[in-house]
Amino acid sequence: MRQILLDTETTGFDPKTGDRIIEIGAVELVKRKLTHNNYHQYIQPERDVPQDAIDVHGITNEFLKDKPVFAQVVDDFMNFVAGAELIIHNAPFDVGFINHELSMLPDNKWGTIEAHCQITDSLKMARKAYPGQRNSLDALCKRFDIDNSNRTLHGALLDSEILADVYLAMTGGQTDLMLMNEDPNAKLDQQANLSQQRAPLKVLRASEAELEAHASKLAAISKKCDRTIQW
Incomplete structure (x- = not known):
């Protein structure tokens, strides 16, 4: 089971009025364990970033000047997420931006993101679990006692990493605490040894x-x- 926690930063709120993606961050989980096989990319939006957006994420026009445009990174990005369950906080926002970027490609061979991934909205999950309460990422961090002190500004990769912690906490924690490279047979041997050490039942x-x-x-x-x- 491959899951990817994803977040984007943008120039504004609405791709229909010309706003574009400027950063994508994605964190991979396999069998509910972090693999550290992440994706992170800054993108030149081919337009100016408004100051009010810079105030939110701190990503300036000067910083983005030499970054690749979306068309140059789309294949790497789509190959990374293809076949996975994408878990996104307020998914319609990010999915709308990604699909808009895909639609602007001269030969959009990818179609839409939904054609390649299952989309799960963690905000919708939180609202169902905690109706009538604040369910922003910051509020959920506070609810689950997750340290987000590094989040002074929004950032796609940082927010994806925080969302991974929130999602695991919200859905019951990690189900298997073995490391990715741990031998499962060793775990079975350990369980057998424990059984042999127990006194016979009376x-x-x-x-x-x-x-x-x-x-x-x-x-x-x-x-x-x-x-x-x-x-």
Whole structure:
């Protein structure tokens, strides 16, 4: 089971008015364990980044000047996410931007992101689990006691890493704490050794008086419900 926690930073709120993606961050989970096989890319949006957006994420026009455009990185990005479950906080926002970028390619061989990935909205999950409460990433970090002190500005990779911690906490934690390269047979051997070290279980048998009391009770129940009871 391959899952990818994903986040984007953009020039604004609406791709239909010309806003573009400027950063993509993605963190991979396999069997609910972090693999550290992540994806991170800054993107030249081919337009200016407004100051109000810079105030949110700190990514300036000067910084993006020499970064590749989306068309130059799209294949690497799509090959990385293809076949995975994408877990995104407020998924319609990021999916809308990614699909808009894909639609602007001269020969869009990829179509839409949904054609290659299952999309899961972690914000929708949180709202269902905690109705009427604040369910922003910061609020969920506070709820699950997750350290997000490094999040002074929004950043796609950092937010994806935080979302991974939030998602695992929200869905019950890691189900298997073995390291990715740990031998599963070693775990089975360890369990066998523990079983051998246990003392034999003591069997306590009912006395004659207890058996007679049990039979008497069953007879009384059988008479009351008008059918034979056998336990």
